[in-house]
Amino acid sequence: MPEEVSRRDFLNRLGVTIGAAAASAGSLVVPTPAEAQQSFQAKGKVPTTPYKTGHMTFFTGPAAVLGEPSYKGHILAAEEINAQGGLLGKRKIETVKADEAAGTDANVKELRRMKLSEKIDCFTGVISSGNTPALGPVAEELKTLTLFTDGCTDFLFEKAVPNPHYVFRVTNIQSADGVMAAIAASMAWPKVTKIAHIHPDYSYGRNAFDHFNIAMKKLSGNIQVVSEAWPKLGTTEFTAHITKTISAKPDLLFTSVWGGDYIALYKQALRYDLFKKMKVATTLAFGVVPQAIGKDHPAGVVAGVHANYHFLYPAGNRWLPNAQFVKKYYDRWKEYPTFESEGAYTALHMLRVAVEKANQLVGGWPDDQAIIAMLEGLMYAAPAGYTYIRPDNHQGYKDALTGFLVNSPDYAFPVWDLKRVITVPIRSITAPPGYPKGEPTTTYKWIEETWPKSA
Amino acid sequence: MDTLLTQILNSLFYASILFLIACGLSLVYGVMRIVNMAHGSLYAVGAYVAAWAVGLVASYLHVSLLLVLLLIGAAAAALAGALLEPTLLRPLYQRPEEYQLLMTFGLLLILEDLMRMVWGPYPLTASALSEFFPSISVLGATYPGYNIFVIVVGGAAAVGLWAFIYRTRFGILLRATSQNMRMASALGVDVKRIYVQAFTIGCLMAGLGGAVVMPLSGAVLGMGVDALILAFVVVVIGGLGSLEGALVGALIVGAVRTLGIMYFAEIELAVLYLIAAVVLFLRPAGLFGRA
Structure with missing residues (x-):
């Protein structure tokens, strides 16, 4: 019974809150986009070569209505980071974009091409749940640091990539x-x-x-x-x-x-x-x-x-990361962000924080292993609220x-x-x-x- | 009972849209022996131009006048057709069919990208038009007035096209060209002119389809590709090149899809292709096709 x-x-018991002050920080000290960057000093010698990201999302077809905001969120974050000189103040982010509407097989080929001929350092984006389970294993095989920003099927980390090393996903599970x-x-x-x-x-x-x-x-x-x-x-x-x-x-x-x-x-x-x-x-x-x-x-x-996220919540000035994000996004694109914008924006900033933390530990430009170690368990004050990467399955968790x-x-x-x-x-x-x-x-x-x- | 009647109206509504898309595809093939892969994109052009035109003047004009603007969508698609046939298709008639397929498929991709460049990645809507027609009560069920309007437009298009092709001098020339292009040409028919006119009419119908459906479903990227696939299903059933086939095919697809949704929800995806497969198996040229 x-x-x-x-x-x-x-x-x-579930912890359901209605319209109340979420994101009550308690005593956690978590970096927010603006503050963290200004005070950061890189350790050791960092190269100035660009850091290449490949961002895949829908640019054509009916899903472009989701894909376009994803790209805009990614670009906004890249521009913010580049305005500070780039990752660790040195490596400017360059973005290669790819149209996810090409179909799953073509997307897998495109990921290989981006890694092998464009030499991307990091792969981001992807909206469809039909695509992440196909791209995840390939990203692992190519040893490509990957931050999915949607494609949120439970299947990805339960079956397709049950023991992820290079692959992460910052948005909520389906x-x-x-x-x-x-x-x-x-x-x-x-x-x-x-x-x-x-x-x-x-x-x-x-x-x-x-x-x-x-x-x-x-x-x-x-x-x-x-x-x-x-x-x-x-x-x-x-x-x-x-x-x-x-x-x-x-x-x-x-x-x-x-x-x-x-x-x-x-x-x-x-x-x-x-x-x-x-x-x-x-x-x-x-x-x-x-x-x-x-x-x-x-x-x-x-x-x-x-x-995942609505641009009005957390509301007003109660949660600075959101107030700042919405304003910057609106100023840049003349429209309000969606959950796709927030996911892509947060992914890149989480990468930045992980790189900075890894730099403090090892000095110079950290290798992927050091960045991955810092991403695992990372807690970040994203526009949507605190986002935490679970170390065991690389899945982003937030309210x-x-x-x-x-x-x-x-x-x-x-x-x-x-x-x-x-x-x-x-x-x-x-x-x-x-x-x-x-x-x-x-x-x-x-x-x-x-x-x-x-x- | 009310559900049955509503679903019959829904089937007719869907068949009207399908007929508007498919009749042009079939007409162009019947006369010119070209499978126009970009046909769905011209349907999308009709929707986008109509949505854009309505959005531009919606605040100045009365809604009933906005209905006239739907014709601008159809006219835009017709104009595109009138420009595309002589420039892109005419040089390829002497070549094997693959070239025509490649050309029209390339055109499909270009038109899709052009629409994105001009109107952006987000859907355009103009629902004031569908709100203008009050919903009516049919045996206790609510039915949207605008859908009735679409059914009337579809029916009028079918009758108009039939009269045009079977009751006018131009129609006779068109049919003559369709049956034997060389003989018609030898008898003094200006085949070039017939071709561009047939192609333009085909595009006009597609554009009209896109324009009338726009107030209900918006103008969305990718709608042309979706429409093309549906149009193919209709003409495969009805027979490529036959107007009667396009009409009967549209009615069959409209009715079967509705039945499928009602009673076999799980196989909605497959049901249209199943009918097409059965027809291909029994009558490879389609119900009204010439083998």
Whole structure:
């Protein structure tokens, strides 16, 4: 008989915070982007040759709406570091870019080419969960220091690269998306039982479906999946999916459709009055550049950000790294950053900090082994909050978050209701180190086996 | 019952869009024996130009006037067609088909990049148009008025194209050229002119398709490639080069896809290709194709 607890106790146990002051630093001393750089003095003789990074992301096709912000975040960080003379004040960062839309096989070839003929020192970026598991093993084989900034499938470090040495990933794990949406939905609408799903038919959609359902079962008791739709990624015609969803009369629609697809989905759903007929929770409504979503989007929807980052949070001047980042990013690109921008920006700054720490230990330019040793276990005050690299699996950990959509007169597009932002420490919703691996993901198995059922 | 009716309307709606894309592809092949790989990109050009034009003047004009701007999207695609045929395709007619495929595929890549350069990486939307048509109530179900408009446009396009090809002098010349280009030429038909006109009409239909779908789905990078694949499925079923085939193919694909989504959600990805495979197996030239 599984343990039974009240939902409120359960959420408290998970460490769920709503709209409150996250990122309470305590006594931790962690470098922030601006401060750390000014006070840094490199030890020993550092060469002045450029430090070459290869940044791969989507520049063409429908996913460019995610890829462009990723590149802009990367370039902003590179420009900041170069303004200080480069890494260790000496090595300017040069970026070779590659279009991820070329396809998985071509991307693998491109990584080899960048390493072998462009002689990149570090590989960054990558958005698709279909690509990181193919690129990860190749990066290990090429001995290329790699900082993935998305492509967040659990599969990468569970199966594709189970013992990473050169490969890291700074953004949250995919399973967090479904779990966060379930937490938000069960908190906002505790009576919901009948669930409809619309997901893109590939690994990301399947992952969101599985983790939402298992978390929802634990949080809300007996839920019932009344409708499923699996459109192809890249679909912009959802009329039949919408009609099917409405005809099943669900209490809640959960969808992980993203990018241009999501824009088409919500605009068409509006015309069928779908938002009036059910609650809606998403994993990626706010994944694209903010201005891509119109103010015609109904308020109150769970507007996911891939459980990673929204530019309004942490809000105001409460968290300096974010206030600084948003301002710099806006000044540079005349738009607001997305979670992809933040991931790419943070990756490069974490690399900088690791290089600086390694330099203090060994002097001169540290080799990759020294940089890797410093990246493992690194805690960094990123715009999104503290980001920690777990040494055992090289996965970045930070508070997972989601929020509710609101239309504010301050912005030309919908934003988060700052009073209702939900944050959860990622360790509360991800399998702990060493937990026996399982299907479809270790986290799924861990939730199924260890979470109590709330009553 | 309400769901059934809504889904029938959805099928017709989807078939309308598919027909607008596929009829041009089929027409161009029927007359010129060219498989235009860039056809989907002209559909995207229609969507982007319409979204851009509407965005430019949306705040000055009444919504009903904005509808007219959708024609600008179609006109832009037609203009592109009128320029592309004489410059890029005409020199290749004497060459083997591979050259034409390579040329139009290259054109696809160039157009995709051009659209990104001109309109940037983010989707353009102009949903004021779809909001303008109120949703109507059909047997208790809500149905978007704009979708009905698209169905009407698709139907009108089918009738108009049919009348044009079977009831006008130009249509006779077009069909003559399609059946035997050398003989038509020998009889004094200006084949060059017929070619550029046929290609322009094909592009016009694609551009119109992109423009009318834009208020619902936005103009997004990559939409042209997606549309091209769907158009191929339609013409494989209907028969390449046949207008009736494009219409029947679009209706079949629209209906089967809706059925698939409704009852076999798991195989939505595969269902269209399955129909195409079955048709290819039973009638390799398609339902209305000439072998």
